[in-house]
Structures are given as C-alpha cells and as structure tokens.
Amino acid sequence: MGKKDKKDKADSKKAKLAEKKAKQANKAEKKAKNKAAKDDSDAEDIDLDEVLNEYKRQQEQFLKVTETICEAPPRARSASTLMASPCNRNNLLLFGGEYFNGAMAHFFNDLHIYNIDRDEWRCVTSPNTPLPRSGHAWTRASNPNHVYLFGGEFSSPKQGTFHHYSDFWRLEPAAREWTKIECKGKTPPARSGHRMTYWKHYIVLFGGFQDTSSQTKYLADIWLFDTQNYMWHSPSLPTAQLKPDARSSFTLLPHEGGAVLFGGYSRVKTAVAANKQSKGHSQGSRNILKPMIHQDCFLLRMTLPAENSPANTPPGVRWERRKKPANTPMPSRAGATMTFHQGRGIMFGGVHDVELTEEGMDSEFFNQMFAWNIERNRFFPLALRKPRANAGKKSNAPAEPRVNRRGRAQAAEDELLRNLAALENGVSLENADQLTLDKREEEKEEDIKPMREMVVTNEFPHARFNAQLAVQDDVLYVYGGTFEKGDREYTLDDLYAIDLGKMDGCKEIFRRENEDWVQSEDEDDDDDDDDEDDEEEEEDDDDDDEQPAVPLITPSKRGKKPRAADGAEAEEASTSVAEEEETEATTIIDDGLPYPRPFESRRDFFARTTNEWQDILIAKLQAKGGEGAAALTVKELKTSAFELSESKWWGCREEIAALEEEQEAAGITEVPMLARSFQTSAACMTAGSTALPARKPVGAFRGGLFGFLLGTTLAGASVYGYLVQEYTASNAVLSADIYALQQTITRVDTLLKTLDGKVGALEKKKN
Incomplete structure (x- = not known):
C-alpha cells in the first residue's frame, strides 16, 4: 500500500508539473498579445491637433441631424455627462466620455437619448457636434429649451499628451441641434473637471484643472455667461474677500440667491523630509503633491444689475462662507457626485484613499446615498425600504399607474376649472365633480411598447466613484462610474433607477460586464507569483496532509492591505458614529409652516393645507408690494401654492421617513387622517x-x-x-x-x- 501511495503522488506531481508548464505557455502567449497591442498603438508624440482635425473632417460628412434607434445601450464610458431633459420629462441625455481598457483610451462625442417609458436608447449624429471629450460640464438654463456645454479634455490613446477644450456649445434638446457659441471679448480658459449651474438668465462656471502631462494646475476663477446678451463676464473680487480654494470635481448647485458650492478635490504641495544626508549635512526637504479632499461650503451671492445699467453690466457677486454641513458623510470621500432635486442635493458613492507609501494606497469605495438639505445645511442618510405590506390590500381594484407631474398638473387644472364653473353656475362644491368641462380633444399619444421586466433589489448599486446622476420626475438615475481592484480600473457599464419619494427599491435598467481589459506586464507577473504561491502551498499540503492550512495574505503591488481597525482609526470611527447619532437625534425645527404627516402623499398634503399655503403666498406677495396677489389668477395662485407645499414636503422628507419607519415598527402603516x-x-x-x-x-x-x-x-x-x-x-x-x-x-x-x-x-x- 505504501509503494502504491508513493506512485500515485509521483503521478499527481507529474500532472501538476505539466499543467504548470501549459499555464506558463498560455501566459507567455497572452503577454505577447498584450505587448503587441500596446506597441501597435499611436506613439506618444502624436499630433493631437491633427487627430482632432481628422475627427472634425469626419464629422462634417454628416449632412443633417439623424436620430437612430440603438439595439443596445451605449458603450461603457466614464467622465461623461448625464442630464434629465429639461423639455421632455420622459428623456435622459447622455454625452461624451472616455473608456480605458488598460492599454489605450477611447473618447466619445455621441449624444444618446434614453426614452424612459419605452426603455429605448437613441443615438443622435449631426455635422455640428462637439469633438470627442471627457471631463466636460453642462447645465440647463432658466429657459428649458437650451442646454449649455463648456470645455473638457482629449488625450492620445496611451494618455501621454492631453488637450483641453475652451469651446462653448448650446444644445436644443427638442431639435437635437448643437450650436457653437463664439463670443467677443474675454472667455474662460481651457479646462476640465469644472462645474456649471444656472441663475436667472446667467450660466455660472467655476473651478476645474489643466493637465499638461508634466503638471496639473487647479483653477478657482468665476465666469458668468449672459444668455440674453451672449457675453462672458469675469467678475473681479476683492483680494481680502474669503473665497474657495482652487479645486475640481466639486458640487455646484442652483440656489435662489445664486449658487451653492460644496466639497471638491485637488492636489496641494506639501514639504516632506528628504532622504538622510551624509554626516555633517542637515537633512533637506522636498515638495510633493498630496491629495486634498475639500469639505467646505460656500454660497455665491448674486444680485442683478440696476435697471438703468448698460447692457454689458455684470451682476454683483460675492462669496459667503457657510458652516460645514451637519452630518457630513464620514470618512471624507472624493468622487461623490451630487445632483439637484427639490432644494436638495442627492449624493451617491465616492472613494476614500489612505496613502500607505508614495507609490501605494489603500482605497475604500462607497455605495451610500445622502440627501443634503441646502437651506438647513444638513446631510441625511437615505436607505431603501421594503414596499409596505398593505400597499395593495385596500381594495381589489388594480393598482393605479404611476402619475407623472404632467398628469398631476392636468388633474389639478381640471379640479380648479370645475370649482370655477360651480361658482359661476351657483352649484355647490359637493356637486362640482358632476360638471362636464368643454375641453378640446388632445392629440393621442404615441403607442408605448410594453415594458420588459426589470430586476428590483433592496440594495444600492455597487460601490463606485464619479457616477453620473440625474433626477427626472422624482426618480434618481445612476449611470456608470469607476471602481478599482488591485491595479485594474473597472468602468462600470450599468444604469439604475430609484424612486426618491418611495425609496422602495433599486431598479436595474441594464448592467453589462467589461471583457476587453488588457493586463500590464506587472499584473501578469503578479498573477504568476500568485500561481506559484498557490502551487507551493498545494505541494506543502501534499507533503503533510495532517497540517492545518494557513491562509496566505499577499499584499498587492500598490501596497494595499485589508483595512485594520487600529487604535486611531477605531477611535475616529467611534467618534464619528457618536456624533452622527447625536446630530440625528436633533428635534425637527418648527418654522410655523404646515407640516406633512407620516405616509401622507404630496397631493394629500396639499389638499389638507391648500388654504394655508395660499394665505402664506398672498402674505409674501403683499410684503413685496405692488399689485401682489391681485395680479395672479386663481389658477396661478393655486399652482404657486402647490409648489410651496411640494418644496416643504421634500424639505422634511427625511424626518418624515424616519417617523414612518418608527410607526411601521409599531404596526402603524397608514396616514393618520x-x-x-x-x-x-x-x-x-x-x-x-x-x-x-x-x-x-x-x-x-x-x-x-x-x-x-x-x-x-x-x-x-x-x-x-x-x-x-x-x-x-x-x-x-x-x-x-x-x-x-x-x-x-x-x-x-x-x-x-x-x-x-x-x-x-x-x-x-x-x-
């Protein structure tokens, strides 16, 4: 029996040795392919101007604006821009971006439109589209028919040289037409990583960076574009005035007083001790660039120029520093993108880096979601909840379809017209619903194809940073983003939808895996080392089967390691948790305005408090002077009152959601009427x-x-x-x-x- 066991072990070792040689041959072949792919790429001294001119010549071959239905979602990309169409509540707009497969980068300039009801992607091509780019910024304007885009970057395939754009474009979403805006006078310099928003008839631009391969320069300048006079303004601020530091990848949201800024990322010079000098000489120091995650908050206060001012007079501008928001997400994170919704900023994702050495770092990625109440300057964590069990038990009737804002507005208008008709005809409000309204027949909407089944989970999307966010009809859409594991950078190719009113699940619209990653030689060497370690471990197990297996932990090339809760980190974590619990226990501020009840919808809240909101609106208009409420029709008064109530409903949504959870735990699942x-x-x-x-x-x-x-x-x-x-x-x-x-x-x-x-x-x- 002993001889037979030794013979079996020898045969097993021979088989493993042959398998090892075959694996090494496959890896050598794979290395050769990867090296050939990289060697065949364009040289690093490529003329980017010539490449961009060639793109422009190809672009001019399109004779007109063409919109085609796509068989699949757009190709994976990062640093693109996603926006809810301002003129069509059923569309999302996606433009530009880049994709890096480990060896070469590819840039896009296609405009994709996602039809929400049809679950359909369309690609728009035109002879006047901006050139391929990533890291650009765009924003809607007060005029819902226009979207403005500025800047961005383009690089050689191996990202050795960069080009930053300084062009300015206007998109008409309804017509799908691009227009390049040429302005006289000073214009913003080229940049990427900046942000834009709107106020009145102005477009606000701030920050960004310029990368010249050898160094990166971060910017802190303000530019205002007048959409009426088509002119850029660069307001000069007093040198003594407190203002934000230079940064990129920050949040810039609209505000009734101008714009509000939060967070951002930059790299700042820091002096560190150099290597030890020879005896008799003092130890020197050298400057290095260390990442800095900003967590400060500013309000850009803007005032319109006087009525008798010349046409080229810029608005008044000044920075006002705000306190650090309460309940700021901890630890601090970069790449946590935010989008505007009903006086709030909705934040998702981010990454927190801890530099272990100058060449390696430990990164923690997040998939948490927060709502930042701008007026109260406070963050609230958002969580998904299971649908209420009694949601469909009230009656045997089928569930009503989701009603969008257009449907709610139409229902409110019909109700108002019936009430007015009742007043004119001397009929009581009790019988107003029996009146028929003379309305012209509306055009029949396009037939909508049946929706496919989509997976709905009770978990947020995978952790990531630099995801693209947009809110359309109170639904948050999360597109793409970046995730890193080891030395590999994953460009996530997915789209999710979350109802911000219900928070009852995360719907997966699509998700695809990337399969074209080109590994570097260092990654292949790491894989070889890991395989050899595994084989050595197997041989050791064969030599001594009775010895218990010990798990091996091999740090990666970047010097990453599993997060260990050492004393300092544990203390910081416990402190942050205690602070969070303390701040969350703060009582709700009573501002004297009507307050929604748990489980009360926006429509029910307005129906219960409509008279109070109308009184509040009339008082505000009278305080401003002039004609006040007398200048408003009944319809306008009721519409404005509904907007006030809706803003209040969303402004305290997080507190009400917490009360709903407490009452659900106590068995109360309906609005107390x-x-x-x-x-x-x-x-x-x-x-x-x-x-x-x-x-x-x-x-x-x-x-x-x-x-x-x-x-x-x-x-x-x-x-x-x-x-x-x-x-x-x-x-x-x-x-x-x-x-x-x-x-x-x-x-x-x-x-x-x-x-x-x-x-x-x-x-x-x-x-």
Missing part, C-alpha cells in the same frame, strides 16, 4: 344652508361652505384626543395638527369676508 364622515359633512352643509339666509344660489353655496368648514373643524376637534394618545412621541406631527386646527378656526371669518366680495362681484355680473 382626521375623522371625516361624508354624511356629517353633508348634514352640516344642509344645516348651514338652511340656517343662513339664502339670497340666491350663490348665497346657498356660501352658507353650505360655512357649514362644511364648521363641520370639518368640529370633526377635527372631536378626534384631537385620539391624536394625543396615538402620536405623543411624534411631537412635530402633533404640533402641526394643533396648528392646523387653530388656523382652520381662525380662518372661517377671513374666508367668509373673501366670499362676500366674490358673491358681490358675481351678483353684479349677473345683473
């Missing part, structure tokens, strides 16, 4: 119309409305004790209910006075 009985309301309306002198049908409506308001107030008062018992823990919600009841009681007289004026006007009109 005041007890309303339609029979009681109808009886109150009848009693009101009988008790009050009904001069005409309009008077009957007046009395009925008074009875309805009084009945609603009494019904609310009757359940006040129930609210106290059930929602003692939710102080903010309880305060909002008390405030609503008080406001309803005090509003009756004011509303009756307003109705008297309307009744008098209608009576004069009939007479």
Whole structure:
C-alpha cells in the first residue's frame, strides 16, 4: 500500500508539473498579445491637433441631424455627462466620455437619448457636434429649451499628451441641434473637471484643472455667461474677500440667491523630509503633491444689475462662507457626485484613499446615498425600504399607474376649472365633480411598447466613484462610474433607477460586464507569483496532509492591505458614529409652516393645507408690494401654492421617513387622517344652508361652505384626543395638527369676508 501511495503522488506531481508548464505557455502567449497591442498603438508624440482635425473632417460628412434607434445601450464610458431633459420629462441625455481598457483610451462625442417609458436608447449624429471629450460640464438654463456645454479634455490613446477644450456649445434638446457659441471679448480658459449651474438668465462656471502631462494646475476663477446678451463676464473680487480654494470635481448647485458650492478635490504641495544626508549635512526637504479632499461650503451671492445699467453690466457677486454641513458623510470621500432635486442635493458613492507609501494606497469605495438639505445645511442618510405590506390590500381594484407631474398638473387644472364653473353656475362644491368641462380633444399619444421586466433589489448599486446622476420626475438615475481592484480600473457599464419619494427599491435598467481589459506586464507577473504561491502551498499540503492550512495574505503591488481597525482609526470611527447619532437625534425645527404627516402623499398634503399655503403666498406677495396677489389668477395662485407645499414636503422628507419607519415598527402603516364622515359633512352643509339666509344660489353655496368648514373643524376637534394618545412621541406631527386646527378656526371669518366680495362681484355680473 505504501509503494502504491508513493506512485500515485509521483503521478499527481507529474500532472501538476505539466499543467504548470501549459499555464506558463498560455501566459507567455497572452503577454505577447498584450505587448503587441500596446506597441501597435499611436506613439506618444502624436499630433493631437491633427487627430482632432481628422475627427472634425469626419464629422462634417454628416449632412443633417439623424436620430437612430440603438439595439443596445451605449458603450461603457466614464467622465461623461448625464442630464434629465429639461423639455421632455420622459428623456435622459447622455454625452461624451472616455473608456480605458488598460492599454489605450477611447473618447466619445455621441449624444444618446434614453426614452424612459419605452426603455429605448437613441443615438443622435449631426455635422455640428462637439469633438470627442471627457471631463466636460453642462447645465440647463432658466429657459428649458437650451442646454449649455463648456470645455473638457482629449488625450492620445496611451494618455501621454492631453488637450483641453475652451469651446462653448448650446444644445436644443427638442431639435437635437448643437450650436457653437463664439463670443467677443474675454472667455474662460481651457479646462476640465469644472462645474456649471444656472441663475436667472446667467450660466455660472467655476473651478476645474489643466493637465499638461508634466503638471496639473487647479483653477478657482468665476465666469458668468449672459444668455440674453451672449457675453462672458469675469467678475473681479476683492483680494481680502474669503473665497474657495482652487479645486475640481466639486458640487455646484442652483440656489435662489445664486449658487451653492460644496466639497471638491485637488492636489496641494506639501514639504516632506528628504532622504538622510551624509554626516555633517542637515537633512533637506522636498515638495510633493498630496491629495486634498475639500469639505467646505460656500454660497455665491448674486444680485442683478440696476435697471438703468448698460447692457454689458455684470451682476454683483460675492462669496459667503457657510458652516460645514451637519452630518457630513464620514470618512471624507472624493468622487461623490451630487445632483439637484427639490432644494436638495442627492449624493451617491465616492472613494476614500489612505496613502500607505508614495507609490501605494489603500482605497475604500462607497455605495451610500445622502440627501443634503441646502437651506438647513444638513446631510441625511437615505436607505431603501421594503414596499409596505398593505400597499395593495385596500381594495381589489388594480393598482393605479404611476402619475407623472404632467398628469398631476392636468388633474389639478381640471379640479380648479370645475370649482370655477360651480361658482359661476351657483352649484355647490359637493356637486362640482358632476360638471362636464368643454375641453378640446388632445392629440393621442404615441403607442408605448410594453415594458420588459426589470430586476428590483433592496440594495444600492455597487460601490463606485464619479457616477453620473440625474433626477427626472422624482426618480434618481445612476449611470456608470469607476471602481478599482488591485491595479485594474473597472468602468462600470450599468444604469439604475430609484424612486426618491418611495425609496422602495433599486431598479436595474441594464448592467453589462467589461471583457476587453488588457493586463500590464506587472499584473501578469503578479498573477504568476500568485500561481506559484498557490502551487507551493498545494505541494506543502501534499507533503503533510495532517497540517492545518494557513491562509496566505499577499499584499498587492500598490501596497494595499485589508483595512485594520487600529487604535486611531477605531477611535475616529467611534467618534464619528457618536456624533452622527447625536446630530440625528436633533428635534425637527418648527418654522410655523404646515407640516406633512407620516405616509401622507404630496397631493394629500396639499389638499389638507391648500388654504394655508395660499394665505402664506398672498402674505409674501403683499410684503413685496405692488399689485401682489391681485395680479395672479386663481389658477396661478393655486399652482404657486402647490409648489410651496411640494418644496416643504421634500424639505422634511427625511424626518418624515424616519417617523414612518418608527410607526411601521409599531404596526402603524397608514396616514393618520382626521375623522371625516361624508354624511356629517353633508348634514352640516344642509344645516348651514338652511340656517343662513339664502339670497340666491350663490348665497346657498356660501352658507353650505360655512357649514362644511364648521363641520370639518368640529370633526377635527372631536378626534384631537385620539391624536394625543396615538402620536405623543411624534411631537412635530402633533404640533402641526394643533396648528392646523387653530388656523382652520381662525380662518372661517377671513374666508367668509373673501366670499362676500366674490358673491358681490358675481351678483353684479349677473345683473
């Protein structure tokens, strides 16, 4: 038996040796292919101007704007730009970007349009498209028909030389047409990594960098483009004024007072000790560039020029430093992109690097999502929740389809028209729904193909940095990004959708794997070393089978290592967690405005508080002076009031979501509504119309409305004790209910006075 075992082991070793030789031969062949691929690439002294001119000649061969349906999503790319179309709530716009496969870089200048309802990609080509680029910036304007793009970069295939653009373009999303804007006077210098936003009729540009292969220069200049006079302004700021440091890859979001800036990335010079000198000489120092992640926040305050100023007068500009936002994501991270949504910035992803040596670093990637409330200057973590179990148990009717803003606006307009018709015809609001409206027939929409099944998970997308974000119709779209593992850089090729109102899952629109990565010789050598280590380990196991296996940890070439919770890091982590818990426990600020209840939709919130928002809007307009509310129609007044209520609903969405989670844990899964009985309301309306002198049908409506308001107030008062018992823990919600009841009681007289004026006007009109 012993001789047989030795013979079997010898045969096994021979088989492993043959397998090892075959594997080495395959690796040698693979190395030769990779080397040939790199050697066949363009030389590093390539003339980029000639390459770009050739691209331009090819571009001019297109005779007109052409839009074709794509069979598959666009090719994988990074440093591109994604935007929700400002003129079509069903489209996403994607332009440019680059893809690096480990050996060569390829740049794009194609414009792709994603149709959300159809789940369809379209590619647009035209004779006047910007040249291929990445790291550019674009923004919509106050005019929803225009999108403006500036700058970007292009490089040789092996990224040895770079070219930065300084051209400025305007895109008309509806017509798919590009227009290059040539301006007289000073224009912004070439750059990439900058950011743009809009304010009034101005385009705001700040920051970025210029890479000349030998050095990188970060910028901190402000440029304003006047979309009415087609002129660039470079406002001069006092030297003593506090302003942001030079940076790139930061956040620049629109603000009613100008623009708000947060974060960013740059590399700053730092003096470090040089190598030890010979005896008798002092140790010198040398300068190196170390990465710096900015976490400061600034408001760019802008004021319009005086009315009698010349046409070329720039707006007033000054930087105002804000406090560091509360609950800032920790640890600090670069490449955490942010997009604007309803007065908030939605942040996703990022990477935190810890330099172990000058050549190696340890990187931690994130897939966390945060909402930054701009006015309150506070971050709130966002989490996905499972759909509520009773969401579809209220009735056996099929679930209603998702209603977009256009549908909500149309429903609100129909409701308003019926109420106006009821006032003119002397019909009570109870019977307003029975009125038919004379509306012209709308054109039939295009047939929409059935949607394919998409995977929905309860987890955020894979960790990444520099992902592209866009919000369309309250849905966040996450496209692409970059992830690193070892020395390999993964350009993620995927698109996800997350409903920011429900946060009930992450929908995977598409996801593909990259298979064309070209490994470097160093990576192949590392693989060989790993294989040899594995084989040696197997041989050791064969020699001594009874010895327990010990896992081997081999650090990679970059000097990365598993994150160890040493004393300092553990202390920092515990401190940050404690601070986060302390800040999250802060009570909700009561600003005196109507407050939404848990599980209350935006429409229900506005229906409950519409009168209060209209009163608030009228008070604001009267405070500004002029005609004020008298200049607004009823439709405009109600629309503006809805916008105010929607802004409030989103502004406190994170706190309400936390209350919803607490109440779901307690078994409460529905919005706490005041007890309303339609029979009681109808009886109150009848009693009101009988008790009050009904001069005409309009008077009957007046009395009925008074009875309805009084009945609603009494019904609310009757359940006040129930609210106290059930929602003692939710102080903010309880305060909002008390405030609503008080406001309803005090509003009756004011509303009756307003109705008297309307009744008098209608009576004069009939007479």
